[in-house]
Amino acid sequence: MRIALEPRGPGERGNPVLYGLAGLALGFLISMLLGVFTPVGVAGVARAIFINLSRPRFWLFSLPYFVPITASAAGLALAYRAGFITIGSEGQVILGAVVAYGLLFYVLSSQPPLLAVAAALAAAILAGAAYSLLVGVLRVYLGANETLVSLMLNYIAIAIVNYLVAGPWQAGAFTRTEPLPPRMWISIPVAVVITIVFTIVLELLYMYTRLGVAADSVSRARKAAETYGVDPGRTILLVSILAGAAAGLGGGLYMVSEQHQLLSLGKQGLGYGYMGILVAWLAGLRPAATIAAGFLTTLLYSMFITLQLEGVPASFVLVFEAVIVLSVLAFTSLSRYRVVVRNG
């Protein structure tokens, strides 16, 4: 007897949302069972998860992370479609935040707030786009692998921040800068709306312009792309700009809506760009779907902070997140296949 997975036809596929929810439920269940290894036990973890999911306040906590994670993911979705496997959103988010902060604090501090913030966000978009275009240019013209180059640029962006907060921009004894004046802040819901609008713009670009066809064809159907007159190099440069612009915007928005100051990043960075990679794939590389996938992931991400308050060790929260993501992934894959048992 052999068990095999066979792809279902387009009409026979299970509803991915239902399968996803089943995966989510199983993931939470396994997490609670894993609670037996924590000091608070299975009941403690179950209680903590219930408290976190049942309080609206908790849902709101996740919104600040939604902004950089979803913005990165929407841009990455297009890049991955074109076979441009960048992991540079992390660095672009960071650079967007740095540029927005620098402009608002040192250059535009006496300008009208609305104008200043708009200019800073535009600059963050440009900075992210330029940083990402660098990767695109190296890939297209010199054949350098974008994954490694973008990873290296992430570390360079982290080093820039660590240098600024311990050097020219340092304020006081700690490695951080002065916070932005409150009149330069924007509220988190506004940042979320801007993110969603930008994500939808990317989705429309994908759906209704040549870019969508170009991105899909250069990686998966090179011959069709050539027949259609698509230039692979130009397509990759374009998606690299869009991915960087999205991540830069996410970083700029995160700075003006949540963080308000630069802090030392240590070795790790912020991590939002890396979460964005996960969200882009979970969303099936559709920009619009990153809104839902981003919301789910940020809920899990903010659980990281709130579950710790309920006495669950941070390490286990990370394990729970991984288990939930893997479980959702397993179930959504199953929606596309049927399990077949063969004899002989």
Added chain:
Amino acid sequence: MVNTAALLAQGAPEAGVLALGALGELVLERAGLINLGLEGMLYLGSAVAAYVAVSTGSLAAGFAAAAAAGALMAVIYLLLVIGLKADQAVTGLALVFLGIGLGDAVGVATQGAPAPMLSGASRDALLTLVLVALPVLLHVFLYRSWMGYALRGLGEDEKAARMLGVNVTALRVAAALLAGMAAGAAGALFLAGPSGGRWSAGRAIGWGWLSLGTVILGYWHPLGIAVAAYLLGVLYAARPLLEGLGIHPALAEATPYIVVVIALTIISWVYERAGVRPPAAVWRR
């Protein structure tokens, strides 16, 4: 004056960690799969090695346990990627979180406690094994044996390999398990070498990503990986020198990464013209 010989020797332990993880990942990528979870496996490996080495007093037991932990993570990877045909990228990224979370949960028990360290002759022997013997053996295997041809064929064109009678699933399962064990053992090597025998939360972060990058910088070739790992190790060891020249520590930290971008650009330009290409199933161009 800079002691060149000392600098060249100093980079070896770091290079060993990067090379060991990268050689395993190379086998997997040549078989047409990619595991982004290397970071999590290496991190878990370092924590498990610390826990076992401290509680048993044997570093060898630590290495074995770390390799087993890596293999266990590889089993999860295989269940999802081959068993359920789930996306490799998401699976790998989730394994990063899983490995770091599990690693912290295991490692907390030994935080700061000294594990037996590699020293003297055993250290030199192990590093020679990882940086010289293993790459050469892997080169012979990949380019001079039937199994190696089959494995590389799998990374170029799965359908063609299947037609030629290659057992695709068996070969990929073996490759993934091997890669997992190598990643876990690389974590143990990190503990015994660069980390000075002490585990602390977050210390092994980033080494898995760098190891994944070593595969690319070595251009998917065992000997290339050994050279690339060594270059990265020496760059890492050279950072204090830059600080000595008056460069801000935070900027000195960035120098290895800048050098890697430049090195990769030159290497890719040369290799693409020489016809050296990454495995097509993983890196479509």
